[in-house]
Each structure stands twice: as C-alpha cells, then as structure tokens.
Amino acid sequence: MAVIVSARSAQADFRASAGGYCCPNYQEAIRPGDEVYLISTRCLPSGCGFELPVERMSVQRYDGGLGWVESSLEEAVAGDTFDCTSIFVHGNWMDTWWTKRRGWATYHELTRDWEPERHIRYVIWSWPTQKDAKSLASIRRNTERADSDAYYLAWFLSQMPADEQVSISAFSLGARVVTGALQLQAGGRLNGRVLENRSTVDYRVVFFAAATSSGAFSPYCSSGDGLSRVEKLLNYYNSADPVLKRYWLVAGHGNKAMGYAGAGGLSSEGWSKVQQYNTARLMGKEHDFNQYICNSCIMTQAREVLRFGDVTPAVEPVEAEVVSL
Template identity: 70%
Template sequence: MPPLRSLLPRRSSQAIFFLVLLLTTGAFTLPALADYRDSGGGYCCPNYHQAIRPGDEIYLVSTRCLPGGCGYQLPVEQMSVMRYDGEAGWLQSSIEEATADAPVDCTSIFVHGNWMDRGWAKRRGWAMYHEVTRDWTPDRHIRYIIWSWPTTPNSKSLASIRRNNARADAEAYYLGWFLSQLPAEEKVSLSAFSLGASVVTGALRLQAGGVVVGRSLEEVAPRNCRVVFFAGATPTGSFSPYCYGGDAMSRVERFVNYYNSSDPALKRFWMLEGRGVKAMGYTGAGGLSSEGWAKTTQYNVSCIMGREHDWNLYACNRCIMDQSREVLRFEEILMPATEPVVTEPVAEEADPANAEVAKSDADVNDESPEESKSDDEATNVELAPAKGSAEATQA
C-alpha cells in the first residue's frame, strides 16, 4: 500500500502544511519587543509575571491527566486544582475551595488554545489575568481561573490538532460540570482563544440542558455568563439554537466575538470539522435567534491582525483589551466605537482539490511587509461593531 502522503493531492498537502505552520506560530511566537502601555509606570505586554493583586484569588484547574473520548465516564472529581499564594507560590488546593463562596466581584475563566503545554498554559493565563484586572480599583476583586487542558503538541502535527479538536468535546463536559459547582449567585465570565472557544461553547450547551457527544449534566447552574472569544476555532453555528443539540446562547448574558476574515489558519478549519464548516473566528457567529443577536457584538479585526493567528496580537491590542475587560469584569457598557473597521468580504471556501487552494497558499507566502500594520498602528485602531451585531443594529 502506498504511503498516506502519496494519496493526498499536492494542493491538499500544501494546505495541511500551512495549517500546521500557522497554528504552531500562533501558539509559540513572542513579540520581538516589549509593548509598554500608557498606565502608571507601564508594564510589558504580554505580562507573564506571577503577581497577584491583594484580595484576588487565582486557581489553576487542570484536566491534563484525565481521560477524554466518547467511551469514558469522565472522572470530574479528579481534576487537579492549585491556588496561587503571593508569598508561597502555587499550593495544592481542591475543587471545593476553588468554588466556595468568596468576597469577590466576579469569577472569570480563561481557556487557552491549541498546542499549549503546562508551562505555556500558565503563562497565557497570567497574561490574561493582568489584562482583565488592569487599572481596576483596589476595592474590586476577582476569582480568576486558568483552565489547563491537554493540547500539548507532538511530532504528528495535523493528527494532534485533530485529536485536540476532538478532546474539546470531553473538555466541555469538565468545564460545564465545574460551572455547576460555582455559587449560584456568582457572576461568571469566560474568555477563550482559538480551540478554547470550542470548549466554552460545548460547556454552555451542556449548561443549557443540551448534549455533547452523548453526555449531559445532571445539574446545571441557573446563571447566564459573559463570553469573549478571540479567533474562536469553533463552528460558526455553535451558538445557534437550531444546531448541535442545545441552545448555548440561552446561557449567555453578553457575547463579544473578535473574528478575523483574513486568518489563514481558521480559513482551513474545514480540515478539522469537514467540508463546508466555517470557524466562528473566521466568519463570525451565525444562525442566532433574535434574542441571541441582541446579546451579541462582533468585530472583524482583519485590518488589525492581518494574516495572523496569534494570541499575543489580541492580548496586546489596547482597543480589544479595553473592550474585553469591560465585558469580563461586568462593567456597564462597551467603549464607544468611533471609526469603522474596513474589511474584505469573506469568500466561500474552495474545494480542497480546486486550484484556488493553491492560490490562497501562495498568497500567504507572498505577503509583503506593506500589507501588515505596525504594532503602534494596530494598537491605536478604534473598533466598530461588525454588521449584524447588536450595537451595529442600534446605531
């Protein structure tokens, strides 16, 4: 039998190569120079420093040693939990301590994306914590959860991406169950990058009484969460009440989606979910009910991000983070948008055997320096809601 490589069309092989390359770059690339903000004294972005604000609580919840797959009974009680102490560092904790009543204003959970090992999951979690709590008054406190799940890469690149994508369904059950353990009156927000968005949408579907790969929750929390996605690698209809066996949007109070119609990695999302399936982080959310649209604000940030799938670019953009923290901290309203985002229309995905795939791959290679914005330019671009979002409709 000929090797698998010889059975793939050359153009499909090229597309797979670029998908793997782009996801890898987005996972591990660091900015060449530190970006200091206009805050008192300034600080580096992304800020990986392990420093907790007085009165805050930070937990690391890990499912890396727990099984997934559709054939397992998931041992939710065995999740590893650690708590950060400002003097002693990371200490062993428990689910009971992490979900107990606490004198905090809200709980915020961050779910990382693909190809993150334990160390990088912590770093990304710390960076997001510093962004969420930036410029918050000392009398406001947060319970912050870093959700660490098994997405460590291995040598078989595309196979590991597909395996992690499948694992997101099991991970949704772990997260959904964890949400049920939090105090019923607690304000909860969730943020996620890339594949982490698939975990969040699945968890909220379970919280809404739905089913994910045959699993459902016995108990759900009577609360609606605030949600922010950055380049979400989850199907565009994940929040639709007409798809996927559950209305996840019914468990959402406010949803902000930053998508990039120029993202070359998410353009090839069909390689994970099948032909015709588009990523929410590439085309925006779709198929929502009228109630769902009223809760949703979407921004096409392609003019800022360009052809990049890089969490650092989102985390270090002032406008994006200023708006995101308002949602995640349960502030009143989003920042007013003054300048519309100019974007190109999203083209239909080509058949993998079509010559257009080769052309799109060539476009990724041939990008000129003039086509990408500098960090300073990108940082100062004002955002306006994309067409179809709640704010755009009201405007």
C-alpha cells in the same frame, strides 16, 4: 445576510509600558484580595463514556509568598467576597508552562487599571493540547478532546455559587471547550453526555479567534443551545486568519470557524446578545494570542465585559461591513 461590525484600520498597538508594565505580562504576581487558580484536566481521560471523573481534577492556588500550592475544588468555588469570577481557556498546542504564562498575561490585562477595592476570582483552565510530530493529526485529536473537556468545564460551572457573576474568555480551540460546556449547561447533549446538575446563572463570554463552528450557537444546528445560557457574547474574529481559514480540514467541508467568519445562523434573540468585530485590519494574516491580548482597542472593551462593567464602544469609530453567512 447579516450586518457585522468591523474595526477601522489601525495598527496592532502593542503597549510597551502602559499602566506601569509591559504586555504580554507573564509575571506571577497577584493583586491583594484576588485569588488565582489553575484547574487542570491534563491527567484525566476523555473517550466516549457517559461519565467522566470530574472529582479528580487537579487544583492549585497561587500564593503570593509560596507560589503555586495544592488546593481543592471546594476551595476554588468557596467564598463570596469577589466582584466576579473569570475563567480563561487556552488554545491549541499549550503545555502547562505556556498555559500559566498565557493565563497570567490575560489576568494582568483583565485587571489592568481596576480599582484596588475590586476583587476577582480568576481561573486558568488547563487542558491537554500538546503538539506531536504530526500537526494536523494533533489538531484533530485535540479538537476531539475539546468536547470531553467541555463536560469537565460544564460540571465545574455548576459548582460555582448560585449568585456568582461568571465570565469566560477563550482563545482559538479553547472556544470549542466553552461552546460545548454552554451546550451542556443549556440542557443539551454533547457526544452522548448530558449534565444532570446545571447552574442557574447566565455567563458573559469573550472569544478571540475562536476555533469552533460559526454555527455553534445557531438554534438550527443540533448542538446550538448554548447561547441561551449567555448574557453577552463578544466575538473577535479575523477574516484574514490563515489558520482558521483551513478550519474545514478539521471540521469537514463547508464548516467555517467562528473566529474566521463570525457567529452566524442566530435567532433574533440570539443576535441581541452578540457583539462581534472583524479584526482583519488590525491583525492581518495572524493567528496570534498576543496580538489580541495586547491590543488596547480590543482589551478596553473585552475587560469591561469580562468584569461586568459598563460596555464601552470601540475606541476607534467603526464602519459596517456586510458579510454573507
């Protein structure tokens, strides 16, 4: 039995022009001093081999005058002039065009109202989740692919400067990529793979409607070591989410999604790192990226975690909801 905090009843609160622009804001526009990268594994294999061709990731950097230009992994991790690095991992059924759009929307919300002297290295993680004619089959295929992309992401995290503050946000199936990457960063094994060179920093993580197992961070599960590499986890789940309610169709009977039931089965140390909110009264029966990213209550809190500011309480008072996990 665990006590989970849920937000009080409120509307989704889409902002038409708060802060000087709309939400979601898909505009390709970068703040002076920031760097924005698109790292893609879409042309890379998955499979069951121990090693994956990590050095072949496609890297692009956004140039304010030229648009997207070819870059390199070395450039993407170089420099120490940033207050933090933040990585966004998209969810299911996203092609490259939509990945960029959602990446920009998250970037603009992440940097909204941030002081101009504060700078961020922002990475949009693009991985193959295209939809085919058979929806359930494509979801299962992309779920399997997420475990391979976890290795790519874990390796990339190891390339970051040793003293870098790094945060990660993910929507839906992107959370499975992140939990797998953290499992590898913790020295664990995933699909027979281990990560030889691991980073030494702990990460701040924010999940929106996470399509990964509720017990993904449980030390009582075979792959539950990842939370040891997390400084703070902020998890927004929705017990009315009609998509994640059917997570068992992908993960098997008895499995619940973290984005539907919350994170569970944690140790006492694990609970001290986790803050989570049931957004059912905000979201209703929706599994919608925009509903999360454009909600001021959610993003006021999430952006402070992701950019390593002081964590503020929820804008609305909260009430305790007892949830059996």
